[in-house]
Amino acid sequence: MILERSPSTITRTKNHQQYQRRTSRSVSTSNTSVNLLPLTSSTTTTATTTATTTTPQRTTNTLLNLHHTPSDQIEDQPIAGCCFVSSMRSDRKKTLSAFLLAFCTLYFCSFMITIVDERLPDPRNFPPLPDLVLDNVKQIPWAFAVTEKIIVIEMATLITIIILHRHRLIILRRLFAIAAALYFLRSLTLVFTSLPVATEITDCRPERFSSFGARLKKANLIFLGQGMSSFGVKTCGDYLYSGHTCTLILATHFINEYSPRSYRLLHFLSWIMALTGMFFILAGHQHYSIDILVAWVLSSRLFIYYHTLANNRTYFQRDKNRMRIWFPFFSYFEENVKQALPNEYCLPGFIKQARTTLNSWFDKVRYPTD
Template sequence: MAAPELIQDDEDVRPHVEVNVTAVNPDTPPHPPRVANGNPTRHAPSPPTPPSAGAAEKQPESSKLSSLFKQNQLINSLSSGLRRHCDYVKIAVPDERANLLPAEWWKTAVAFLYALFILVFTTVIITVVHERVPDKSVSPPLPDKFFDYVDRVPWAFTVTEVNGLSLCGLWLVQLIFLKHKAIVLRRCFFLIGTLYMYRCVTMYLTTLPVPGKHMVCAPKLYNDSTGKIWRILSLISGGGLSLTGSHLMCGDFLYSGHTVMLTLSYLFIQEYSPRWMWWYRWFCWFLSASGVVCILVAHEHYSIDVLIGYIATTRTFWWYHTMANTHALRQAPNNYLSRTWWNPVFNFLERNVQTTVPVVFSWPVALPSSCRQRYRMVEGGRDE
């Protein structure tokens, strides 16, 4: 009886192990216990024990955890996508703008040499043309409609030169405080040189008689080369102004150089000044317009001289700045402005300027550390 009791005791223990196995894999039927001789014991299979209350509580909790985990994964994926999108649309504008507006002072120096050469060459042409001006007794002044209605005012030409000097001084001060002065300065030099080169061509091709008998012209030197050189140096030193007494030669009528400087100074002041300074623009316009009118009132130029000078200055300025500010025109196949003779020079000067020059002011010298933070607020509000 000892062996059956041991077997019965084993049977009491084994069903508990089999229940645990069926809980892990319920599809697999339980194996009956075996004895040492290999014959299974015969007994009725015990029914599976029902799951405990703790296991039933764990199943909803695990489902809740899985759903929360999926929601967290969805939120993380959306937030990462939004972060990628925000990083994509952010553009470092100040850095790119700084790279698109290189100073390139060496190009400005080339433009300065070009303008200087043309201005010196203009004095040479004036000296040459002066020798061809017909005498007033032989060729009287040409008829002019403005002269027919407006009598000559002797002091009017002095007003013209004072206004011109004032505009040039204002533009020089404004240019010193511009941030991108290197780009603006080479544009100014190129336009001055080009317009005075046109003037050399027109006054050399057609020499007009003096516009009034009041004009006093220096005597002709004919073959005196040394005297002509001294006249050229005198004209250069005095800036070609009547106020300095350096301009006593005649023949440089077509077209008016005073009109060029009055108009060009105002156009640069208007283009590179902030919009809120409207009063400053109107004041400069008044100086320019009154100076041009006084040229005619003084009877120092024919009306056609002033008209051609105004047309040549404004059109050349507008053509150049249209090409400089509209970058799509530079490579456009139907851009007729690119057919100008100075287009290769324009490409050389403006090749690396890839955006419109903003109106930003800055101090020409380094500020003390105590003033830098205060000035940044003022400088930031002037960028247009």
């Protein structure tokens, strides 16, 4: 039996098909938007479900591509309302390791100076070596004290910048690492070659130690006073190369690198003070000219090389194994720093907490409660 459909039934069927085609063209289920024309309730529900399911999938894929460091390994915790918080990561354990490395290296250098004092050529038998600058500059007795005051000013400026910098722990880690390398090299050069006293007006004599304990006591005194005569430290023979010059140059480089670029006067004055300090070292006849030159070159080159490697990750990615062999401490200290440090500043957390505590204490004093 063949059933014939009436013309009205055929017309309704065609209209229904055309309506479905228009509806399917009107629905856009892209990742960003869903455009709907007047639809039935079932079609609207389907489109909404499709758009809802695609958005979490995109979010999940994005999150999977990010590498998150656990909060206990992050050095600087984000401080709300302090300043712009970037994605820079650093590790407190690494900063502590860098501090211990610098501590041990500085103490090792202090101990080696006691050996240098013992091996000092006797000034009565070995006159000063010919030096182009010292031969033409008359000795100024108070010149070296001026240099040490300049060092104190430079270090105070650097410490202030580090405290106010957002990434202060990373800067400290770099300062400790570079200082450790410099003073370890200085320990070797001091012992390898003993130079005679640079001035004829001196009371330096080879110092003999009766016991190992006496040597350690002298090393402790040098370490605590950081080799500065202003703190009661007297050393003889620790010439090649100059530790005072290393401190001046390192402090100046760090001040220029991590202070705002607009502080040009600060940058200019820091270099003027460093050059003045080096001149007064020579004016006091406390070092030979070669000591100053070698210290300047080594300090500036180590600073520049370290920061060049730290700011260009391509050196790291090209051959990681070779980098770990030649620069083991650098590879460890800088592995989580992925870009050049932005100069961002804010008060550290302990200062804010201290200020809050003082304000609450003053409020209690001003408005006592019965």
